[in-house]
Amino acid sequence: MKFQGLVIACAAIATLCPATARAQLTVEITGAGANRLPVAIADFTGERIVAQALTSVVRADLERSGLFRLVDAGAPLADNATPAFDDLKNRGADAVAGGSVTTAADGRYETRVRLSDVPKQAALGNPAYLHSGTQLRATAHRIADFIYEKLTGEPGVFSTRIAYVVKSTGRYELKIADADGSNDQAALASREPIISPAWSPDGGKLAYVSFEAKKPVVYVHDLASGRRHVAANFKGSNSAPAWSPDGKQLAVVLTKDGSSQLYIVNADGSGVTRIATSSGIDTEPRWSPDGQFIYFTSDRGGSPQIYRIAASGGAAGSGAERVTFEGSYNVTPRLSPDGKSLAFISRNGGRFQLALMDLATKQTQILTDSAKDESPSFAPNGRMILYATEIGGRGVLAAVSSDGRVKQKLSVQAADVREPAWGPLVR
Amino acid sequence: MRARLISLPALSVLTLLLAACGSQPPAPEQGAAGVESRTPSAVKVDTSPVTTVQPDRFDPNSIAALKDPRSPLSKRSVYFDYDSYVVKDEFQALLTAHGKFLAANPKMKMLIQGNADERGSREYNLALGQKRAEAVKKTLVLLGAREDQLEAVSLGEEKPVCTESGEDCWAKNRRGDMLYAGEF
Numbered sequence: 001m002k003f004q005g006l007v008i009a010c011a012a013i014a015t016l017c018p019a020t021a022r023a024q025l026t027v028e029i030t031g032a033g034a035n036r037l038p039v040a041i042a043d044f045t046g047e048r049i050v051a052q053a054l055t056s057v058v059r060a061d062l063e064r065s066g067l068f069r070l071v072d073a074g075a076p077l078a079d080n081a082t083p084a085f086d087d088l089k090n091r092g093a094d095a096v097a098g099g100s101v102t103t104a105a106d107g108r109y110e111t112r113v114r115l116s117d118v119p120k121q122a123a124l125g126n127p128a129y130l131h132s133g134t135q136l137r138a139t140a141h142r143i144a145d146f147i148y149e150k151l152t153g154e155p156g157v158f159s160t161r162i163a164y165v166v167k168s169t170g171r172y173e174l175k176i177a178d179a180d181g182s183n184d185q186a187a188l189a190s191r192e193p194i195i196s197p198a199w200s201p202d203g204g205k206l207a208y209v210s211f212e213a214k215k216p217v218v219y220v221h222d223l224a225s226g227r228r229h230v231a232a233n234f235k236g237s238n239s240a241p242a243w244s245p246d247g248k249q250l251a252v253v254l255t256k257d258g259s260s261q262l263y264i265v266n267a268d269g270s271g272v273t274r275i276a277t278s279s280g281i282d283t284e285p286r287w288s289p290d291g292q293f294i295y296f297t298s299d300r301g302g303s304p305q306i307y308r309i310a311a312s313g314g315a316a317g318s319g320a321e322r323v324t325f326e327g328s329y330n331v332t333p334r335l336s337p338d339g340k341s342l343a344f345i346s347r348n349g350g351r352f353q354l355a356l357m358d359l360a361t362k363q364t365q366i367l368t369d370s371a372k373d374e375s376p377s378f379a380p381n382g383r384m385i386l387y388a389t390e391i392g393g394r395g396v397l398a399a400v401s402s403d404g405r406v407k408q409k410l411s412v413q414a415a416d417v418r419e420p421a422w423g424p425l426v427r
Numbered sequence: 428m429r430a431r432l433i434s435l436p437a438l439s440v441l442t443l444l445l446a447a448c449g450s451q452p453p454a455p456e457q458g459a460a461g462v463e464s465r466t467p468s469a470v471k472v473d474t475s476p477v478t479t480v481q482p483d484r485f486d487p488n489s490i491a492a493l494k495d496p497r498s499p500l501s502k503r504s505v506y507f508d509y510d511s512y513v514v515k516d517e518f519q520a521l522l523t524a525h526g527k528f529l530a531a532n533p534k535m536k537m538l539i540q541g542n543a544d545e546r547g548s549r550e551y552n553l554a555l556g557q558k559r560a561e562a563v564k565k566t567l568v569l570l571g572a573r574e575d576q577l578e579a580v581s582l583g584e585e586k587p588v589c590t591e592s593g594e595d596c597w598a599k600n601r602r603g604d605m606l607y608a609g610e611f
Contacts, residue, residue: 193585195549214538214611215580216553237557237581240550253554255579259561260554281554297551304551331548345548352547374548393592419549 024412025164025181025397027064031407036069037151038092040118042077044099050109050136051101057140058097061158061180062147065383066406073098079112085121093118097147108132113143115150124150137182157379161423162386163187163197163206164397167416174208176223179379179422181410187221188228196240199423200247200267206421207231207241207250207267218252220267231269242285242294243267244311251275251285251294262296276309276320287311288335295323295333295342303328306344324357326364332375336382341402343376343385354387356402367404375418380425384408388418487524488531493607499524505563505603509544512558514566522563525605526570533573536608539563541581544597553583563603 041059044051062068071091077083077098088096099113108130115124127146131139141158148156157179166173172194177184188194192211199206204223209216218238221228232238236255243250250267253260260283262276275294276282281304284297293308298320300307307320324330329347336343339359346355346364351371357364372390379386379399384406386399391409395416399408411417492498505518514522529535541560543552560579568574589596 193582195553195583195585211582211585215540215578216583235578237553239553253550255557255561255581260557281551281558283554284548284550297548304548329547331551347547 024184025177025410025417026412027181028409028411029064029066029407030409031400031405032066033401033403033405036067038069038071038094039147039151040071040073040088040091040093040096041147042073042075042083042096042098044101044111044113045076045078046101047103047109050111050133051099053136054099054101054111054140054143057137057180058144058147061141061144061156064180064408065148065156065158066401066408067148067152079114079126083116083118085116085118088118095124095147095151097143099143104130111139111143113146115147137178141178141180154383155381155425157381157383157422157425159426160380161203161426162377163199163419163421163423164388164417165194165197165419166412167193167395167418168414174206174221176206187223187226195419197419197421198241198243199421200243201245201424202247203424203426205267207243209239209241218250220250220269229269231267232263232265232272234272240284242287244287245289245291251287253283253285262294275311278320284332286333286335289337289339295335297331297333304331306330306333306342323359324364330355334376334378334385336378336402337380338382343378345373345376354385354400356385365404367400367402368398370398375420377420377422379422386410386420386422388420488528490532490535492528500528503605505559505605506598507559507562507601507603509597509601510555512555512562514562519566522566523570526567526572529567529573529576530571533576535576537567537572537577538606538608538611539567539577539579540586540604540606540611541579542586542600542602542604543581543584544600545584545587545592546597549583549585553581553585556581556583559601559603563605 041055044055059070063070071093073096074087078100079098083096096118097113097115099111101109101111104110110130112128114126117124129139144158145156160179161176162179163176166175170191172190173186174188174194174197175184175186190210190212195209197206197208206221209218216237216239217230218232218241219228220231231250232252234254234256238254240253241250248267249264251264254263260281262282262285263272263274265272278298278300280299282296282298286295292311294311295306295308297304298307305322306324307322309320327346330344332345334343342357342359344355345352352373353366354368354373354376355364355366370389374388376385376387384399384401386397388395389398395418397410397417397420492500495501499521502521505514539560541556543555560581564577564579567577587600589599
């Protein structure tokens with residue numbers, strides 16, 4: 001099943017169509033959850049065009065998550081009308097959402113939604129949103145987040161954003177898009193490569209590595225203003241930025257003292273401190289969500305493996321602890337938002353695949369059957385892992401649920417997409 | 428004019444030297460702040476046309492030799508084996524020529540860009556490219572270059588010269604490139 005959310009919205013409201021529609025990420029579901037919750041999203045009543053655009057985005061969001069099966073509601077449903085529970089039960093729906101859109105006094109729209117439990121015939125919530133026409137998709141994502149959280153118990157991520165790099169001939173663009181691939185905007189365009197984007201914890205900034213100075217330099221880029229500053233430009237290479245959970249510091253890899261080693265700098269680029277020492281390569285640092293550890297890739301044991309050190313550095317005196325042991329190539333550690341599992345890339349028989357380790361039991365599961373997986377990135381609710389891979393010689397993004405069941409493919413026509421990073425929850 | 432105080436042969440030598448230096452923009456700053464400036468700093472001189480007869484002589488340590496196909500200095504790439512940072516014997520002669528050149532021209536600066544093939548993590552490949560650049564740098568220092576003339580950086584897998592998948596192509600991408608100031 002293919003979703004082109006933008007096409008739906010464009011059909012409804014012409015002003016929503018960006019000029020660069022062709023360059024947009026399209027999301028394709030390639031695998032769904034085993035027990036999908038049957039839910040009916042009725043057509044909202046009131047302002048017809050707005051209502052249609054809202055409900056189609058809400059439906060697309062819920063279906064794309066792989067956790068829901070959409071059931072035809074049969075008839076439009078206002079937020080203050082009683083759902084036809086018996087009919088909905090016969091249609092197999094466990095939950096139903098209805099809504100109404102009216103024009104508010106200031107010309108904006110007021111959208112009211114009610115979600116109900118069908119078997120219990122009880123309301124689950126009744127949120128209202130005041131929004132302009134340009135905030136239509138954002139409002140629909142909020143509604144989908146509300147429904148998702150009420151029905152699954154965990155936060156929805158439809159309102160979040162993703163960053164990724166698109167490579168076309170002689171051109172690299174650092175793009176920001178909604179989690180469904182729509183509304184893509186270029187934060188930076190360059191003739192030289194851009195890699196390793198990392199979101200600040202508040203979602204306002206991106207740290208990344210740009211080669212525009214003919215060598216890797218770490219920048220911090222404020223998305224709202226478009227302003228950026230150099231966070232690390234020492235002699236040699238500067239790379240692999242990772243934010244501390246409080247957003248004040250960056251772990252970076254510098255080569256100013258020899259080979260690639262781990263340092264911490266303040267986000268404004270001041271105050272550089274070395275935090276680990278090895279004779280070989282240390283790279284790809286990542287803080288654990290509780291701020292206690294820094295996970296990283298090192299070849300100190302002879303092959304690249306994942307290790308962790310106390311974030312307080314050598315002062316703790318405990319040194320590095322090895323985390324991965326199976327195989328001869330385990331790289332790119334990424335902690336789940338709850339800190340309980342570790343996604344990484346593992347080489348198995350010449351194939352580079354996304355793996356997930358339960359940190360308590362050390363049980364590891366390979367989540368993909370592809371061969372060139374890179375750069376995993378957790379959704380902020382931990383449910384999906386976004387990563388880069390290659391299909392037909394072209395770079396695409398893919399996402400897989402942490403149980404390996406739900407699978408999506410995100411691609412841009414005629415371009416290479418790589419280096420995805422899923423942004424934090426929007427509150 | 429002050430130049431009148433200098434004898435004419437001395438002046439022509441001086442002008443030649445300045446012209447030689449002026450043709451090469453200075454090495455980039457390597458401090459912690461800012462993107463490097465590529466603007467050549469102005470050299471304040473009074474110039475007058477000087478005609479010279481170019482000798483048909485080959486000076487292995489002249490700046491002209493950098494672009495002379497007869498000189499080993501015109502070759503700039505060192506290739507590495509898979510998962511290796513060891514400079515192979517076949518590149519010793521090339522690195523000896525560059526090491527001697529850098530020793531003879533202490534104002535010349537060089538950027539060494541290490542590269543890796545496409546397999547595996549981009550950031551880990553960046554670190555592998557760095558190891559190759561460092562290996563070239565260490566060899567050049569052993570052969571007479573000074574540490575402060577050299578900067579070793581990595582482009583990782585980001586700038587492949589060959590983009591097909593396969594060992595022939597990958598071998599061309601496991602590479603260290605030597606660029607003199609003004610060439611990057």
